[in-house]
Amino acid sequence: MSRNPDAPLPPNSTIGILGGGQLGRMSALAAAELGYRCHVYAPDADSPGMQVAAARSVAGYEDEATLAAFAAAVDVVTFEFENVPSRTLEILAPLVPCRPGMKALSVCQDRLQEKAFLAAAGVPVAPWAPVASEEDLQAALARIGLPAVLKTTRFGYDGRGQAVLRAPEEAAAAFARLHPKPLILEAFVPFTQEISAVAARGPDGATAVYDAVENRHHHHILDLSFAPARVPAAVADSARRHAAQVAAELELVGVLAVEFFLLPDGTLLGNEIAPRPHNSGHWTQDACQSSQFHQHIRAVAGLPLGTAERHSDAVMRNLVGPEGMAKLLAAQANPTVSVHLYGKAEARAGRKMGHLNRVLPRGTVEQARDEDLLSGL
Numbered sequence: 001m002s003r004n005p006d007a008p009l010p011p012n013s014t015i016g017i018l019g020g021g022q023l024g025r026m027s028a029l030a031a032a033e034l035g036y037r038c039h040v041y042a043p044d045a046d047s048p049g050m051q052v053a054a055a056r057s058v059a060g061y062e063d064e065a066t067l068a069a070f071a072a073a074v075d076v077v078t079f080e081f082e083n084v085p086s087r088t089l090e091i092l093a094p095l096v097p098c099r100p101g102m103k104a105l106s107v108c109q110d111r112l113q114e115k116a117f118l119a120a121a122g123v124p125v126a127p128w129a130p131v132a133s134e135e136d137l138q139a140a141l142a143r144i145g146l147p148a149v150l151k152t153t154r155f156g157y158d159g160r161g162q163a164v165l166r167a168p169e170e171a172a173a174a175f176a177r178l179h180p181k182p183l184i185l186e187a188f189v190p191f192t193q194e195i196s197a198v199a200a201r202g203p204d205g206a207t208a209v210y211d212a213v214e215n216r217h218h219h220h221i222l223d224l225s226f227a228p229a230r231v232p233a234a235v236a237d238s239a240r241r242h243a244a245q246v247a248a249e250l251e252l253v254g255v256l257a258v259e260f261f262l263l264p265d266g267t268l269l270g271n272e273i274a275p276r277p278h279n280s281g282h283w284t285q286d287a288c289q290s291s292q293f294h295q296h297i298r299a300v301a302g303l304p305l306g307t308a309e310r311h312s313d314a315v316m317r318n319l320v321g322p323e324g325m326a327k328l329l330a331a332q333a334n335p336t337v338s339v340h341l342y343g344k345a346e347a348r349a350g351r352k353m354g355h356l357n358r359v360l361p362r363g364t365v366e367q368a369r370d371e372d373l374l375s376g377l
């Protein structure tokens, strides 16, 4: 007899995770706490997720025979990065429940679809235009103006596949570098802050949204998140409402993050959606009873969601490359800091190796100076 897909997964069930990165690793660790086994599917045998998995499939994402065996071995499938080919979900979806499903994956894989989706969901976005040729780029620049950002529509992360255009003569070289991939031109947003909000949504539509956080980037890679964001309450509420709305309209089952730019007049513009746990939600591991990874697994397993309430303030620092790893010994010796490492062998430049969460009493982030908040990080 086949199982009712809406009933909570019983303990010891197996959750399949597509992708072997740190988000899958931390999801698998949360799943283990909740009494589930994880079967990780990824091309690389020594990936962070594989190291903590109960079962493994080491194969390409379009290997139909291995995908079929994976589907047969798991009770539900999720993914930890949105660049899983849509073909993979097409193969798996008839065989096993996939959470979140195709809609969340396809919208968030493509910046053009993502921008149109955000606008339709009532989230304002900066002016943008698709760019397939140099003529398109000239026309888009004439409409959008400078400065602007030219990005690949797919497979971008940590600022890869992007060029900031400040002068007209920079356009040709940027186009030549990023072409022939499909591109998007976006107006450069003169933001005062970047903030994000993480929302969890269960199969029954129940939603839990964490407090919005302030994010700072270094070389286009997330460096710091401050929880909560130091913004007016109306701005934080608006970010959280947008995240819940986007989750509902994507029919998401799992966790997502929406990244926003905050303008000087208090307007929020949507930047990106990540249909999975997000780096800007790592603070929830130490400052909330249910972390974003627990919520993701709860949603995917059909368990009731936990609370998204923040019992403490937190500052998260990413450990990136060799400079990040140089902070490790001091962080390990600091009792106010939780260290999370991803098991990556080599600290290459720009590579996320782990993160630190500094936990602080509620109200501290609002009041303290940055230099005090960052001590030990």
Ligand SMILES: Nc1ncnc2c1ncn2[C@@H]1O[C@H](COP(=O)(O)OP(=O)(O)O)[C@@H](O)[C@H]1O
Pocket (backbone or CB within 6 Å): 126, 149, 156, 157, 158, 159, 160, 186, 187, 188, 189, 190, 191, 194, 217, 220, 259, 271, 272
């Ligand atoms: N249109 C823009 N205006 C200003 N800054 C931008 C713009 N797009 C991206 N950035 C900066 O680059 C960072 C990374 O870009 P993003 O679009 O989020 O791509 P990804 O995170 O996938 O690399 C953003 O967090 C922001 O700091």
Ligand SMILES: [Mg+2]
Pocket (backbone or CB within 6 Å): 259, 272
């Ligand atoms: Mg981003």
